[in-house]
Amino acid sequence: MKTLKFKFYQHKRNRYLKLTINAAGVIYNHCIALHKRYYRIWGKHLNCADLQKHISKLRKRNKFWQLVGSQAVQDICQRIEKAYQMFFKHNKKGVRPPNFKKVKKYKSFTLKQAGYKFFSGNRIKIGSKVYQFWDSQPIEGKVKTITVKRTPLGEMFLLVVVDNSNHAEIKSETKNGYEIEKRIKLSVGRTDLGCQQISESVLPCSSSVSTGKIAGFDFGIKTFLTCSEGFSIQSPQFFKQALNDVKKASRSLSKKRKGSNNWEKARKHLARQHEKVVNRRRDWFWKLAHQLTDLFDVLCFETLNLKGMQRLWGRKIGDLAFGEFIEILKWVSLKKGKLIVFIDQWYPSSKTCFHCGHVLKKLELNIREWRCPSCSSVNGRDENASLNIKRVGASTLELDGIRQVFAATVV
Template sequence: MAVQDRKRNYALNTCIQHYQETGKSLKLASYKGMLPQLKKEYPWLKEDCYSSVLQCVAINLDRAYKNFFEGRAKFPNFKSKHHKQSIQYPQSVTVNGECLKVPKIGEIKAIFHREITGKIKTVTISKTSSNKYFASILCETELSGVKESGDQVIGIDLGLKEFAIVHDGDSATKYANPKHLNRHHKNLARKQKKLSRKTQGSSAREKFRKIIAKVHEKIANSRQDFLHKLSRKLVNESQVIVVENLNVKGMVKNRKLSKAISDVGWGKFVNFIDYKLKQKNGELVEIDRFFPSSKTCSSCGYILDELSLDIREWDCPNCHAHHDRDENAALNIRNEGIRILTEGGGNPVFADGGCVRPDNRKVKGHRSVNSLILHRPD
């Protein structure tokens, strides 16, 4: 992993210097052209690293620059040899029984969480801050058809007190916020206090750093487990899901709510819903973040001038309907999503809540990701 990081840092530094001197960026061919000369200067590159791995470094760095210039990511950073590390193998990795065979390394005993099916395309091995090793295997498979599941259109209002309020047009269901970070707050604070007392660079400090990394890992795993299970449940029950396009980056600037917003994982939840819907040919609809979902009466369409956050229930001045703030918002989000689909050339049956499941068809070239845990010798 360190070899790949050094190659990336060398290429990134060369690109920065070239831009300062000429005002132009290096092309992908330039990155790849560095390899023959580097292997002559540093013979250990041939011995310690598989050739295609170094090619991946050039491809990934070129992609990072494109993402930066197109506004999808920040400027590429130099890789550190500490904390999380990863290495990517684009070919020649095979599964042999309970082992993963990797070029230059050999067979590694692994725990597979599911059967590896299809053609292995790419394998990414990563090391976490708690010194655990994982391998993510990208496989290309053929699907015989789309799984049978629900055909509802649902609207989701995301919040902090209640993680999600889901409305299917007839009734609303509330899912509580697990508050993963809050449950480990005291334990984490106690361990971090002990860490601060350790001498910089000492083995005792490194030991406590790993202990704290394991706590953060446990929090992240429990959050991801909750988001995966809830997103899977909602996707299985529906065909179209409507959510608000929230400005999470802007919301976390609120110093009073930043920790709670970061912990809840709205962005990751929407991403999980999106890719799971695509697997079954469903559709995710994101409505404008400025749509007044909470202030609009779902019965008559009347819009309030103001509605403070402390008001959880209100009565419509026009039709006198009584509303729960969150349930009303979820229903309005659903109705707005239906309107967007209908006016945008979608099938009008959406408005009637009819069946929106597409016909089953064979999907070729489907890519699935399998992950496994690698045994690390003590």
């Protein structure tokens, strides 16, 4: 599966798409209200099929709701059902049930098998209207779904999910209690305890050159990534760079009367500042992901507790956006046929001496370098962690001459 993103031409006809999104938001809120009322009266969860039947009856009587296609209504009901199932399954972990949303902030609607038709000349028919979009890339493969999305700036985008038949299927197997996705075969020649060189790589779905190398990476607050091969990568911290502009735009918005034309201009200006930060950060992530996957065939990372880190460091973690980078790196590695290994979250990578294996009982965050009481070696906190992450990742793959240290997950 692959998602292609296109921007709609600016046209007065786009107001029908915006009206459809607003109608989808009204239907979404009505479904949430029905769920809450049903539980309050009967003490049970409302079935998704029953909800769809009820909404389809109401839709016949409400002309505004008819702007939303039946496929989009079905998708709304299914997404609400999925959100409730996640709440029932993970409510002890802090997952909350779906709640009401402001209609003006509702973002999109999705069509699956019907309700749209593509024409030549980068045009698409949605409902009874034909819209034109920027033909920035070819649509190759069978179209599975389309999503019309509205940004805070009011711009309209078309997201097309296609089934890329050229992509090789990835088979998963469970081994030693953890899951491995079989994508490449590795054999390794051991040189020393912490340095492995992959001598052969078979990359059936890779479009890049195989390097035969493996590396470990440690995420950090002061340093974005520390590599086991002796280099580190600093994050530009784009939000920190744009913080003054964001504050200025926010102050300007707070002085305007809500709902006025000047307030709307100030709101769009603030949204534009945030969008610049997001675009710059994502561009840097994509370039970094391609650079790392060009250098190494196997990349080993630690599993992060992002929610806990967000509570501790707040805006700093949001600016670094580790989770977004990991998702982009997964996609790039899948495209190039590379492997990403995630070691266990509780493995003490910083407290374990890479040279002798001694584990410290406690290591404060402000200590950036420490001496091992067992072998007297001096270990840099991040450098030592990256070397341990590399060793654990190599042992998980059972490379030649490397004993398994700790289970990890390969994606």
